[in-house]
Amino acid sequence: MEQLLQNLLLGFSVALTLQNLAYCFFGVFLGTMIGVLPGIGPLATMAMLLPLTYTLPPVSALIMLAGIYYGSDYGGSTTAILVNLPGEGSSVVTLLDGHPMAQQGRAGPALAMAAIGSFFAGCVGTLIIALVGPPLANIALKFGSPEYFSLMVMALVCASVVGTGSLLKSLAMVVAGLLIGIVGTDVTSGKSRFTFGVPELSDGVGIAVVAMGFFGLTEIVKNLGSKQITPTILQGKIKGLMPRWEDLKICFGPMLRGSSIGAIFGPLPGLGGTISAFTSYMAEKKLAKDPSRFGKGAIEGVAGPETANNACAQTTFVPMLTLGIPGSASMALMLGAMMIHGITPGPQVMTARPDLFWGLIASMWIGNLMLLMLNLPLIGIWVRLLQVPYRLLFPIIMTMMGIGIYSLNSSGTDVLLMAFFGFIGYILVKLGCSFPPLILAMVLGPLMEENLRRSMLLSDGDPTVFFTRPLSAGFMLATGILLLLFTRPALRKKRKEVLTEEG
Amino acid sequence: MQLKIKNPQDFWCGILFIVFGGLAIYLSRDYEMGSALRMGPGYFPTWLGGILMGFGVIIGSLAFRIEGEENQGLGLGEWAWRPWLVLTATLSLFAVLMEVEFGFVPSLIVLIIGCALAHKDVHWRETILLSLCVTAGAVAIFSYGLGMPYLLFWWSK
Known part of the structure; x- marks a missing residue:
């Protein structure tokens, strides 16, 4: 307990420096601003703003990037409440009751409740990471290469199983991602692989380049190609921002349940905020005295899912920080950023760089507090931002992407590569493939090869090593069960139902 | 069969x-x-x-x-041909222009106008105004604010 307090104290002493507070604020603010734009989810937002963090010191960079991450998540909810357009997956659930509330003139309380729920979840999430992190990292320190390899296989299969779209295609995307991850100089032999003689590729393809091509560029092409939906933006002034006392009382239970649901789903690889939010919504609807209110502006329908989503967003940091294995594409980006700053991810981060680990965790709590305070005064700006027509918006976004990628290495090659990935990305979208498994695999590619190589050395080239070491066998068994479960027709149908209902 | x-x-x-x-x-x-x-x-x-x-x-x-x-x-007919090809081509053109040191300002103007062409209705006056404003903003932020050493025009070498 004393250790915990000491750790948190160290974290706050790092996060509360003027510099880090400022970067946390920038991150949250910019993240919300981009996240508000319809059709741009947290991933695209992070990819777009990632280059801004490259020149900062590592701790500040990660604090800012984390701010961007949950800021954009919150921005998506804002859009869902104010406009009948969900920004990304998880806000589809917020939209169900948030938008009706806005139509009844209660946009203020809906937004405030979303922020309060997020903050509540942020507190719970921070505590959970602080509690669960150190013991988990201790276990992970005992992992050998075979365990790591199996764990990565499990994470990748998990991400494919729960994602949208066909399981087979997602698994194929994982393999494609691993291949992209290989581009560059092989650590062991020093051989350049898949570089086509381009010197810029010898360090590998940047994760920002791929993510921005696949998520940013492809998303814009998709938006421009779809039939233009005219969003019905809320007219008139938003008044009565604060929720009533009764609202808070009603929402306490949903927030408590929501954060538990999110905290359980968050650390599991692949299970994102959408599923947490959806589960919470269903739970609240079942528990409500009058379920018919749901969908017509029930405040619990906003508070519960928003809390669950944010609790999940916070606790997804657990595997990334303690094991060095990201559970989602957003965390893969975080991990990529860590590596760019020369930090080797893994359980040793907590002991080698306690300032980074605890500073980041403390900053998340502060960032959520900032969201709560920013939310109310800034709503006016977001509404105005939403009124800018898309035909003016997208060239600006493209410019930001272009400059952002160019500024990474002052190289046109990176921009060309981004254009290339955008080009391929649209074909893949048309063929029904989804990108998060690929991004995850791309980051894990070199790690997987390294651990496979070491495992093979360890076992004299015997591949059964993954099944004879107990922990590794456990991971493999879990992976097998997952695959079996999800190839069963009944479950596959159910999965499809859930995912399509989520949008 | x-x-x-x-x-x-x-x-x-x-x-x-x-x-x-x-x-x-x-x-x-x-x-x-x-x-x-x-x-x-x-x-x-x-x-x-x-x-x-x-x-x-x-x-x-x-x-x-x-x-x-x-x-x-x-x-x-259901592919978004125009945005798909125009955006990727424009971005590639921007990459080449930056590489041959055409200058940050003209490259950006090309990028913005090129991107705007991806939309099905192009408002020329608005687009040109937009490109000038965004370029000015970008130069202010990146060249002066963040001190990126980009050549502004091809003649300013």
């Missing part, structure tokens, strides 16, 4: 993955394979290429058996 593609989306997806996997194996031919015990640089990518081709074959062959959904949006 007559073979009929029931799900064109899956069929082409399978083909694409077979091509990607084959490409990976082809490119890895020069890298030393090694053995499982001592994996050479070619070991991992060759295996991955093979697995990817395998997935491609399964996905592609299932397309003959399992019916796809009605409208998969694969018809030629």
Whole structure:
């Protein structure tokens, strides 16, 4: 307990420096601003703003990037409440009751409740990471290469199983991602692989380049190609921002349940905020005295899912920080950023760089507090931002992407590569493939090869090593069960139902 | 029995993955394979290429058996040709212009106007105004604010 307090104290002493507070604020603010734009989810937002963090010191960079991450998540909810357009997956659930509330003139309380729920979840999430992190990292320190390899296989299969779209295609995307991850100089032999003689590729393809091509560029092409939906933006002034006392009382239970649901789903690889939010919504609807209110502006329908989503967003940091294995594409980006700053991810981060680990965790709590305070005064700006027509918006976004990628290495090659990935990305979208498994695999590619190589050395080239070491066998068994479960027709149908209902 | 593609989306997806996997194996031919015990640089990518081709074959062959959904949006008219090609081409052009030191300002103007052309209705006056404003903003933020050492015009070398 004393250790915990000491750790948190160290974290706050790092996060509360003027510099880090400022970067946390920038991150949250910019993240919300981009996240508000319809059709741009947290991933695209992070990819777009990632280059801004490259020149900062590592701790500040990660604090800012984390701010961007949950800021954009919150921005998506804002859009869902104010406009009948969900920004990304998880806000589809917020939209169900948030938008009706806005139509009844209660946009203020809906937004405030979303922020309060997020903050509540942020507190719970921070505590959970602080509690669960150190013991988990201790276990992970005992992992050998075979365990790591199996764990990565499990994470990748998990991400494919729960994602949208066909399981087979997602698994194929994982393999494609691993291949992209290989581009560059092989650590062991020093051989350049898949570089086509381009010197810029010898360090590998940047994760920002791929993510921005696949998520940013492809998303814009998709938006421009779809039939233009005219969003019905809320007219008139938003008044009565604060929720009533009764609202808070009603929402306490949903927030408590929501954060538990999110905290359980968050650390599991692949299970994102959408599923947490959806589960919470269903739970609240079942528990409500009058379920018919749901969908017509029930405040619990906003508070519960928003809390669950944010609790999940916070606790997804657990595997990334303690094991060095990201559970989602957003965390893969975080991990990529860590590596760019020369930090080797893994359980040793907590002991080698306690300032980074605890500073980041403390900053998340502060960032959520900032969201709560920013939310109310800034709503006016977001509404105005939403009124800018898309035909003016997208060239600006493209410019930001272009400059952002160019500024990474002052190289046109990176921009060309981004254009290339955008080009391929649209074909893949048309063929029904989804990108998060690929991004995850791309980051894990070199790690997987390294651990496979070491495992093979360890076992004299015997591949059964993954099944004879107990922990590794456990991971493999879990992976097998997952695959079996999800190839069963009944479950596959159910999965499809859930995912399509989520949008 | 007559073979009929029931799900064109899956069929082409399978083909694409077979091509990607084959490409990976082809490119890895020069890298030393090694053995499982001592994996050479070619070991991992060759295996991955093979697995990817395998997935491609399964996905592609299932397309003959399992019916796809009605409208998969694969018809030629349903591709967003204009934004797809215009945006990727403009971005590539921007990359080349920056590389040949055409200058930050003119390259940005080309980028913004080019991007605006991807939209189905182009308002010229608005677009030019937008390009000037955004360029001015970008120069202010990146060149003066963040001190990026970009050449502003080709003549300012």
